[in-house]
Amino acid sequence: MAISVETFFLSPDSQGTLQAQIQQLIAEGILSGRFRRGEKLPSSRKLASHLGVSRITVTLAYTELLANDYLTSRGRSGYYVSENAPVPPSFSPPKEREDTVDWSRALGRRFTGGVTPDKPKDWANYRYPFVYGQTDPSLFDxxxxxxxxxxxxxxxxxxxxxxxxxxxxxxxxxxxxxxxxxxxxxxxxxxxxxxxxxxxxxxxxxxxxxxxxxxxxxxxxxxxxxxxxxxxxxxxxxxxxxxxxxxxxxxxxxxxxxxxxxxxxxxxxxxxxxxxxxxxxxxxxxxxxxxxxxxxxxxxxxxxxxxxxxxxxxxxxxxxxxxxxxxxxxxxxxxxxxxxxxxxxxxxxxxxxxxxxxxxxxxxxxxxxxxxxxxxGHYDALIRRIRDALKSRRSIMQEAIDHSGLLVAGKGAEGGSSFWMQGPSASNAAHFAQNLKQEGVLIEPGASFFSSDTPPQNFYRLGYSSIPAERIPAGIDKIARALSQEQNWP
Amino acid sequence: MAISVETFFLSPDSQGTLQAQIQQLIAEGILSGRFRRGEKLPSSRKLASHLGVSRITVTLAYTELLANDYLTSRGRSGYYVSENAPVPPSFSPPKEREDTVDWSRALGRRFTGGVTPDKPKDWANYRYPFVYGQTDPSLFDxxxxxxxxxxxxxxxxxxxxxxxxxxxxxxxxxxxxxxxxxxxxxxxxxxxxxxxxxxxxxxxxxxxxxxxxxxxxxxxxxxxxxxxxxxxxxxxxxxxxxxxxxxxxxxxxxxxxxxxxxxxxxxxxxxxxxxxxxxxxxxxxxxxxxxxxxxxxxxxxxxxxxxxxxxxxxxxxxxxxxxxxxxxxxxxxxxxxxxxxxxxxxxxxxxxxxxxxxxxxxxxxxxxxxxxxxxxGHYDALIRRIRDALKSRRSIMQEAIDHSGLLVAGKGAEGGSSFWMQGPSASNAAHFAQNLKQEGVLIEPGASFFSSDTPPQNFYRLGYSSIPAERIPAGIDKIARALSQEQNWP
Known part of the structure; x- marks a missing residue:
């Protein structure tokens, strides 16, 4: 892609010669990741006219950057960011200065600090995602x-x-x-x-x-x-x-x-x-x-x-x-x-x-x-497919849970897409959820659902709307093992 | 489309026999526009099982509706809403009862009654739409x-x-x-x-x-x-x-x-x-x-x-x-x-x-x-195209306005997509905007932009982002004529 001439501005309080300022603009663009290897720079004529400087000033800046291998020239077709130019990991300009605004005073209201927990955005990379409310690509039409x-x-x-x-x-x-x-x-x-x-x-x-x-x-x-x-x-x-x-x-x-x-x-x-x-x-x-x-x-x-x-x-x-x-x-x-x-x-x-x-x-x-x-009518067909899949997963869940000895606290008379589970009273779901994550198992600790300063720590939710049926038994087995280790904790 | 069996419910406080209730459910569905001509009804077996009634009850209800020409039967393929069934203009069930909730008390806060004016949603049907902020299909990529x-x-x-x-x-x-x-x-x-x-x-x-x-x-x-x-x-x-x-x-x-x-x-x-x-x-x-x-x-x-x-x-x-x-x-x-x-x-x-x-x-x-x-890069190309079109429309606007004797109060040093206009001090833009609408001209009265209990009534805005260039002169001409008539008002 070509770099637009409209992204170049000379700051009124810049130091140095015009040529040096232009060089610096381009070098900073490359170093911050804003300009990327192979991208084309504006012609010296265009940039000069946009900045209101003489064309020779821009040409001298470009020539200097050529010498430093930030830019390459492809003859008549113009100047490009060099394939040897430095590449930062992603566009992330340094924070140039600290704000002088006192945000603790300037904010009229705060909205951070709620009880809704962070959920892993990369849940699809886990092998046993007992997550709730995400889409299963194998079911969606x-x-x-x-x-x-x-x-x-x-x-x-x-x-x-x-x-x-x-x-x-x-x-x-x-x-x-x-x-x-x-x-x-x-x-x-x-x-x-x-x-x-x-x-x-x-x-x-x-x-x-x-x-x-x-x-x-x-x-x-x-x-x-x-x-x-x-x-x-x-x-x-x-x-x-x-x-x-x-x-x-x-x-x-x-x-x-x-x-x-x-x-x-x-x-x-x-x-x-x-x-x-x-x-x-x-x-x-x-x-x-x-x-x-x-x-x-x-x-x-x-x-x-x-x-x-x-x-x-x-x-x-x-x-x-x-x-x-x-x-x-x-x-x-x-x-x-x-x-x-x-x-x-x-x-x-x-x-x-x-x-x-x-x-x-x-x-x-x-x-x-x-x-x-x-x-x-695609919606009706989709719902039927989802219901069939959830029905089958639910019975696999039930069987695996029965076999593992885990305790179901609620599973919905009509169906649904999750089981509400209860660990032994001394167990801590946030703790064993963390351990299970290391093993590729995602479960949802239940404490944040409760309105209490001392919520019970032993509840957790197992969603089955995104986990493939064939992985359920092994996943439940891992949960049961983590829970039994939890009980042996000092 | 088939009518889903899931939309049928027998109300616990319904009157009459089960058969009559089922007939009424279907007739009401047709009369309110919920079921449409040619749509297929659930099989009598399915509906009976869903409602927990005997199949003969459903069949008798269907037969009765056949006789009334609400339904037709297509042999083995089942029952359909008849092509002779009554058709309401659109789905709009009658309001069955008045709320007993006292909404004047129940609403904690009110958000209606703001100053933002209603704008015509059908602006594209007007010949001279000097509207602001909508998309021009001829420019959009x-x-x-x-x-x-x-x-x-x-x-x-x-x-x-x-x-x-x-x-x-x-x-x-x-x-x-x-x-x-x-x-x-x-x-x-x-x-x-x-x-x-x-x-x-x-x-x-x-x-x-x-x-x-x-x-x-x-x-x-x-x-x-x-x-x-x-x-x-x-x-x-x-x-x-x-x-x-x-x-x-x-x-x-x-x-x-x-x-x-x-x-x-x-x-x-x-x-x-x-x-x-x-x-x-x-x-x-x-x-x-x-x-x-x-x-x-x-x-x-x-x-x-x-x-x-x-x-x-x-x-x-x-x-x-x-x-x-x-x-x-x-x-x-x-x-x-x-x-x-x-x-x-x-x-x-x-x-x-x-x-x-x-x-x-x-x-x-x-x-x-x-x-x-x-x-x-489509965005850059689109912006260039929009700028070119707006530039040309703006000069046509300017020429037509100069010719008509209308007064520009603001037109933007850099461009933009509208002119801010000032009518004679005694004129009322809401009034002549209403007259112009009858002639296919849409303009935006300016009073609601002002923070005042007695805002000036003579300002208006003319957008040129959605009106074809060739219609601008005739549209401006109509505005000038409406304004001159306005001045002759008693």
Whole structure:
């Protein structure tokens, strides 16, 4: 590639002759990795005119750099970065100076320091990745996704691809969700009751901003999805953790001062408990009694393969009390960043205005691609394939776990994509997870799911949505061995 | 498409026989537009098993619907929605009941009611669209964008396409911005000083959240980008509007209590003024003097074609005081929703944590597509083409305006994509814009750019980035005539 003349500037407070300054600009570009071997420099005429210096000055600078072997000349075709020029590992200019800004004072708010743990980004390089929520390349329908993306990139969809929608969504995606996706959860909603979001994370965040203030109280499940706790802590509302049992959230335990109840009735996160129908009705009754709203996170309803999924809590809601969060992260892929909120028009209107201010709208092209993938039936086929694979992996998991003597704390009545595991009470999952990583096994320690200063350390989650079935037994075996060594620890 | 059995639920409080309930489910699905002509129903066996009723019940319901011509039977292949079934205009189920939730109390915060005006989404259907910030299909390099998107959809980039990056960006895009884009603005930044955002809107929003609180003061230009005023009003900080002049923001007028100064030095929005070098230095001096930070919105630097663009304010910053906002909305397209923040590591770290909580990361596929488009040189070629077209349109605009007698209030020393116009002092741009719309002419009234309860009503903006050159003279002529009629108004 040619180096653009527009990247050259003479600094007003530079030292030395113009020629020396130009030499230094180029040498620094090469040494920092900005200019790479073989890249072409601007002609001396162009650079001279751009910098407002005489052409001979640029020519002399180039000649000097030729002599130092930073540049080579290819006759009439001009000057290039020499194949002998130094190569830094990657573009990483040195930090030239320390800021004089006092950031401890300048930052108005801090958002770092949340409870969501770092997860290994290179999980695919591990042999036994019991990770949660990533895409399995062997299951995803890459070919049809590509075709749908191509179609959405066509001339017919130019507007959907390029336009600023301001606060709107792709009407084709919204209609498909209303006609086909929500009815599977027993939910009938009109387009003005639906908002497309940047994934379920964004949907939960928006719901929290619209419904909560510093004077309001959110009831959350304990344990629960750690990123939700970060969202609520940042919103500075009061947070009341409510312990879950084998049927999920117990309505009777929800404090009466709660304004908003966050719950995962289909597959409680992380214990995987499914809330029975009678308890769902009791939860709605409790919400009415204390005049609270409910945010229902239905993050992996498609992953039900043992039993047909129960209809969503939202489908039982006759009062507008439930706000429903859906996601395509588990059924399509998380990097897509597409989810949706369903709720009363008064709520969705504020949520839409907030989203417009924060980010306007999810990119048009990905919305249209998803609309095609769904409406052409590829989504249904993909879900069937994923369910079949998860069903088979689950029974392999179960068998290997039974054989190994590990203890399952929750495995989901309807299916799901993970087991919630309990180590011996003295064991520390963060510790044996670290040891297992050395052996190529990734598991997720459970402590960060708990709202407590002294969370139990012995729980962990085993996802089976990304690990090949044939590696499960050996992986479980390694976990069992690491755990037994853990027990022998002093 | 086949109608999924999973969309059928019997409600626990339904009336009537099971057969009647099933008939009603299907009839309602057809009448609301959820099931469409020609779509196939589940087999009676499947539906019976799903609902837990006897197969004869389903068959009787289907037979009844056949008789009513809601369904047709195609022998062994099953039941379909009849071609004679009623067709509603689109899927829009009736609102069944009023919420019992009192939303005036339930909403914790409101985000509607901002100053950003509604813009016509169907601008492309108007003959004279002097709109701002949309994509011109005749200039955009659709073919190469499509090729880059295809490449990013390939097997090699599967991880970039599908993965949850948590709080990370695509390293290829970040490196390209650091190596090639920022140096054009005279800015040298390391990857940890760069954050990819969902467009400039998202970048400004994040900067406001991290830097401002209810006890801090933001100085903004007056007039300024209306969406920025919405962002700051929502953040509840104190806002000080500072009148701009022909050189943009005047540092001497910035109140000393300002904590953050928002500015658009390259092309002041909306007046298009370019801030001279001496004033940029004075602005940095003023910021140091009052210990304020500066957020520089460099939203259309690529659109400089009259003069080479001056280096960014950020390039003069030796203290870490300037936070830079870049965007690909003007140079690629706004529906892409890609922008970036550049600032000191302490700032970017908090901005990244906030972004992770709000939306995690911009979708991987669009980041990688943009990285390819940039690195293959298509972006440079596109910018050259856009500049050439804008340069020619600008001179046609200027000639038509001179000829028509309209008054230009600002037109940008370096170029840009709009003129800032001033009508006679008694005229009302909202009023004549409405009249012009009837004639197929879209202009943007200027009042909403001003921070004032009684903003001047006679300013308006004429964008020329989406109107074909040959229509400019007739469009300007229509504007001049509408304005002269406006003056004759009682």
């Amino acid at each position: 890459h070919a049809n996704w590509r075709l749908c993306a191509l179609q959405a990139l066509g001339q017919k969809d130019f507007t959907a691809l390029t336009s600023d929608y301001y606060d709107q969504d792709d009407p084709e995606l919204v209609e498909f969700i209303a006609r086909n996706t929500l009815p599977r959860r027993g939910i009938i909603a009109r387009p003005e009751e639906i908002l497309i979001t940047l994934g379920a994370q964004n949907a939960l965040w928006i719901a929290a901003q619209v419904l909560l203030t510093q004077r309001r109280t959110a009831a959350i499940e304990n344990p629960c999805y750690h990123a939700l706790r970060d969202i609520l802590n940042q919103s500075r509302c009061h947070v009341e953790p409510v312990n879950v049992d084998k049927d999920g959230l117990d309505p009777a335990r929800i404090p009466k001062e709660s304004d908003v109840i966050f719950t995962t009735p289909s597959h409680q996160c992380p214990t995987t408990a499914t809330m029975p129908m009678t308890r769902r009705q009791a939860l709605l009754d409790r919400a009415r009694e204390i005049d609270a709203l409910i945010v229902e996170d239905d993050y992996e309803f498609e992953m039900s393969f043992v039993d047909a999924p129960s209809p969503a809590l939202k489908s039982l809601d006759t009062e507008g009390r439930v706000i429903y969060v859906g996601s395509f992260s588990k059924s399509l892929f998380p990097g897509l960043r597409l989810g949706y909120l369903v709720g009363s028009e008064s709520f969705i209107r504020e949520a839409r205005a907030l989203r417009a201010s924060v980010l306007r709208h999810p990119p048009g092209h990905i919305q249209r691609t998803a609309a095609y993938f769904l409406s052409l | 659709h073919a190469n964008w499509r090729l880059c998107a295809l490449q990013a959809l390939g097997q090699k980039d599967f991880t970039a396409l599908t993965s949850d990056y948590y709080d990370q960006d695509d390293p290829e895009l970040v490196e390209f911005i650091a190596r090639n884009t920022l140096p054009r603005r005279g800015i040298i930044a390391r990857p940890e000083e760069i954050l990819i955002t969902l467009g400039a809107q998202n970048a400004l929003w994040i900067a406001a959240q991290v830097l401002l609180t209810q006890r801090r003061t933001a100085a903004i230009e007056n007039p300024c980008y209306h969406a920025l005023r919405d962002i700051l009003n929502q953040s509840r900080c104190h806002v000080e509007p500072v009148n701009v002049d022909k050189d943009g923001l005047d540092p001497a007028r910035i109140p000393k209590e300002s904590d953050v100064i928002f500015t658009t030095p390259s092309h002041q929005c909306p007046t298009t003024a370019t801030m001279p070098m001496t004033r940029r230095q004075a602005l940095l001096d003023r910021a140091r003097e009052i210990d304020a930070l500066i957020v520089e919105d460099d939203y259309e630097f690529e659109m400089s074609f009259v003069d080479a663009p001056s280096p960014a304010l950020k390039s003069l910053d030796t203290e870490g005081r300037v936070i830079y906002v870049g965007s690909f909305s003007k140079s690629l397209f706004p529906g892409l929703r890609l922008g970036y923040l550049v600032g000191s590591e302490s700032f970017i770290r908090e901005a990244r944590a906030l972004r992770a909580s709000v939306l995690r990361h911009p979708p991987g596929h669009i980041q990688r597509t943009a990285a390819y488009f940039l690195s293959l």
